[in-house]
Amino acid sequence: MSTTRTILICSGKGGVGKTTTTANLGIALARLGARTVVLDADFGLRNLDLLLGLENRIVFTAQEVLAETCRLEQALVKHKQEPNLALLPAGNPRMLEWLTPKDMKAIVSLLEEQFDYVLIDCPAGIEDGFKNAAAAAREAVVVTTPEVAAVRDADRVIGLLNTQGVTPVQLVLNRVRPKMMSIQEMLSVDDVTDILALPLLGLVFEDEQVIVSTNRGEPLTLGESGSPAAKAYNNIARRLQGEDIPLMDPSEARNGFRARVRQLMQTRLF
Amino acid sequence: MTVKDFIDKLLGRQISSASTAKQRLQLVLAHDRSDLNPELLAQMRREILEVVARYVEIDVEEGDVSLETEDRMTALVANLPIRRSIQQTPEGGTL
Numbered sequence: 010m011s012t013t014r015t016i017l018i019c020s021g022k023g024g025v026g027k028t029t030t031t032a033n034l035g036i037a038l039a040r041l042g043a044r045t046v047v048l049d050a051d052f053g054l055r056n057l058d059l060l061l062g063l064e065n066r067i068v069f070t071a072q073e074v075l076a077e078t079c080r081l082e083q084a085l086v087k088h089k090q091e092p093n094l095a096l097l098p099a100g101n102p103r104m105l106e107w108l109t110p111k112d113m114k115a116i117v118s119l120l121e122e123q124f125d126y127v128l129i130d131c132p133a134g135i136e137d138g139f140k141n142a143a144a145a146a147r148e149a150v151v152v153t154t155p156e157v158a159a160v161r162d163a164d165r166v167i168g169l170l171n172t173q174g175v176t177p178v179q180l181v182l183n184r185v186r187p188k189m190m191s192i193q194e195m196l197s198v199d200d201v202t203d204i205l206a207l208p209l210l211g212l213v214f215e216d217e218q219v220i221v222s223t224n225r226g227e228p229l230t231l232g233e234s235g236s237p238a239a240k241a242y243n244n245i246a247r248r249l250q251g252e253d254i255p256l257m258d259p260s261e262a263r264n265g266f267r268a269r270v271r272q273l274m275q276t277r278l279f
Numbered sequence: 280m281t282v283k284d285f286i287d288k289l290l291g292r293q294i295s296s297a298s299t300a301k302q303r304l305q306l307v308l309a310h311d312r313s314d315l316n317p318e319l320l321a322q323m324r325r326e327i328l329e330v331v332a333r334y335v336e337i338d339v340e341e342g343d344v345s346l347e348t349e350d351r352m353t354a355l356v357a358n359l360p361i362r363r364s365i366q367q368t369p370e371g372g373t374l
Contacts, residue, residue, distance in 0.1 A: 157300050193295035200301045206351045
């Protein structure tokens with residue numbers, strides 16, 4: 010029985026940070042010494058290669074491995090700076106309809122032979138792309154943002170994961186804006202965890218450095234950057250490893266004069 | 280947030296958008312999870328009231344049938360104030 014953790018990273022809604030989360034967690038886990046592979050199951054619109062800076066190094070994909078036109082080692086793209094991390098694209102955008110749940114299970118079981126973590130970057134939506142990506146998942150991380158559409162779609166995905174028996178399913182709350190939370194103009198962390206009833210694996214604050222790092226193709230967790238998102242992703246990786254790391258508190262992250270004045274006015278008046 | 284919005288909020292004239300968001304989500308998720316649209320729910324409500332009204336006299340105006348959700352469990356909650364019971368014979372006729 011393999012001890013590999015095969016984790017689906019999914020969200021339902023697009024654009025909430027699945028691929029960014031997969032890339033940063035992959036690097037962070039690899040840096041903690043875990044042999045990690047990130048599998049891009051969103052091959053129609055694949056982007057994980059781009060966020061990892063590996064877009065020019067893809068020769069083969071999982072499809073060629075299953076068709077036995079190449080060996081798994083040839084298809085795995087090793088990260089230069091972080092050799093514990095490898096990328097495997099499920100396919101290329103030209104092959105639209107090849108991946109089935111059976112293919113997914115076959116490729117994942119090959120990966121489980123040589124990796125500690127298999128992170129599967131799931132496509133948006135809850136149709137076939139999701140079902141294929143989820144077929145081999147043992148556990149899942151649902152990424153959402155504190156916005157109504159993202160939370161609603163996350164709820165649908167959690168329902169599907171529950172019926173598939175994927176467990177545990179944990180939550181990453183992305184793009185948190187502490188200032189907006191403090192004036193109750195953004196769903197709070199408790200609001201989201203109450204509604205979705207999932208354990209919180211991590212909070213990631215809105216951070217402009219994420220955009221800079223994707224421009225460069227170098228995930229934030231690769232450097233020693235102390236940016237809030239880098240810290241958050243490193244913390245999530247350590248929690249996955251079983252370390253007990255306290256969650257960040259959005260109310261402590263607030264700074265700036267105006268926020269403090271607002272806070273003061275609210276405590277006096279209410 | 281404009282100054283006017285801020286003052287409105289301080290004076291309690293406007294509820295925060297976060298609590299509006301939470302309420303709207305709770306309602307829409309109760310419907311999503313049960314796969315019942317508001318029209319079907321209204322029909323079910325009517326039919327439940329009809330059945331209950333055969334046995335007890337209920338206050339239709341005060342009655343409420345709604346979906347409530349807690350910890351991913353959705354429950355159908357009916358709150359139907361009873362005016363008095365209607366005594367029935369085993370054959371089903373009213374005494």
